[in-house]
Amino acid sequence: xxxxxxxxxxxxxxxxxxxxxxxxxxxxxxxxxxxxxxxxxxxxxxxxxxxxxxxxxxxxxxxxxxxxxxxxxxxxxxxxxxxxxxxxxxxxxxxxxxxxxxxxxxxxxxxxxxxxxxxxxxxxxxxxxxxxxxxxxxxxxxxxxxxxxxxxxxxxxxxxxxxxxxxxxxxxxxxxxxxxxxxxxxxxxxxxxxxxxxxxxxxxxxxxxxxxxxxxxxxxxxxxxxxxxxxxxxxxxxxxxxxxxxxxxxxxxxxxxxxxxxxxxxxxxxxxxxxxxxxxxxxxxxxxxxxxxxxxxxxxxxxxxxxxxxxxxxxxxx
Numbered sequence: 001x002x003x004x005x006x007x008x009x010x011x012x013x014x015x016x017x018x019x020x021x022x023x024x025x026x027x028x029x030x031x032x033x034x035x036x037x038x039x040x041x042x043x044x045x046x047x048x049x050x051x052x053x054x055x056x057x058x059x060x061x062x063x064x065x066x067x068x069x070x071x072x073x074x075x076x077x078x079x080x081x082x083x084x085x086x087x088x089x090x091x092x093x094x095x096x097x098x099x100x101x102x103x104x105x106x107x108x109x110x111x112x113x114x115x116x117x118x119x120x121x122x123x124x125x126x127x128x129x130x131x132x133x134x135x136x137x138x139x140x141x142x143x144x145x146x147x148x149x150x151x152x153x154x155x156x157x158x159x160x161x162x163x164x165x166x167x168x169x170x171x172x173x174x175x176x177x178x179x180x181x182x183x184x185x186x187x188x189x190x191x192x193x194x195x196x197x198x199x200x201x202x203x204x205x206x207x208x209x210x211x212x213x214x215x216x217x218x219x220x221x222x223x224x225x226x227x228x229x230x231x232x233x234x235x236x237x238x239x240x241x242x243x244x245x246x247x248x249x250x251x252x253x254x255x256x257x258x259x260x261x262x263x264x265x266x267x268x269x270x271x272x273x274x275x276x277x278x279x280x281x282x283x284x285x286x287x288x289x290x291x292x293x294x295x296x297x298x299x300x301x302x303x304x305x306x307x308x309x310x311x312x313x314x315x316x317x318x
Contacts, residue, residue: 014258015267021248022271028244029113030279032098033105035238039229042102047212047219049098050091053242054208060246061205070202074193083196090189090203091210093182094249098241099215100179104172109280113176114272115156115297120180121265122152122304128188128261144307148266151304155273155297184261190249191256200253207249208242266304273297 028049036045061067077083105113126149186207193203223229256264277298 018267022268026275032101036102045102049241070199093186116176117180124184125262
């Protein structure tokens, strides 16, 4: 498929938005990870994060005419079957992401969490763009795009150097990779839903409705199986993860048609790695890597976006 409208947003500004998305993702990972550690229950922490985001999105959607129009368009689209049911499932990937943050980020560190996400985003984004599942349509493979994905994966390889695999359980490395795959798929789905209903507000709201429903169920099961959480912390900033999620999901839905899924993912890689390295240097955790690993990851991540974004020839698109 091809996009029905030609976005006017400059590419450099869209990439800057992607970098900002990555920075917010890294900060959210630490916030949700610390909330999960304080509560000693990553599922409850994820439900709190998504639930607060849902409340904010409901208020915004009801307050703005664009939000109300988008919801009416969604309702009529689902009723008339012009909006496929699978387009409202993006929240499942968001639920996986915040759950992974709550279970792993406070232990393995934001940097190691981030590079796992990068691997999933790079591989899945390349595939999604190639088959044309995203709102930008079919984006032909090019040496630049393949090279950018390869450099992003090289950053992952660097992160696993030394004794990284010995410091943390294997599943804590697999879960961020799965979250990255989910994020790339979520960005494509949200972009297509935004094109259907005419606003990223509604696409964001749908994500939080679905994700909150899943996470509330998971949190209830977790409490029944493992018992009550520790007392909820009183630090207000530990409850800002949902607000950060609202911002970056909204931005993703708004700019993915301009960047494509892969370039959006690579741009967010830069923001994630730069921010996560700073966070881990200022606020280290037991599973964090060394300074040289962090510096090498930053160089590789920046290079991946430059290689993928620079027009090394005429950009092929069909």
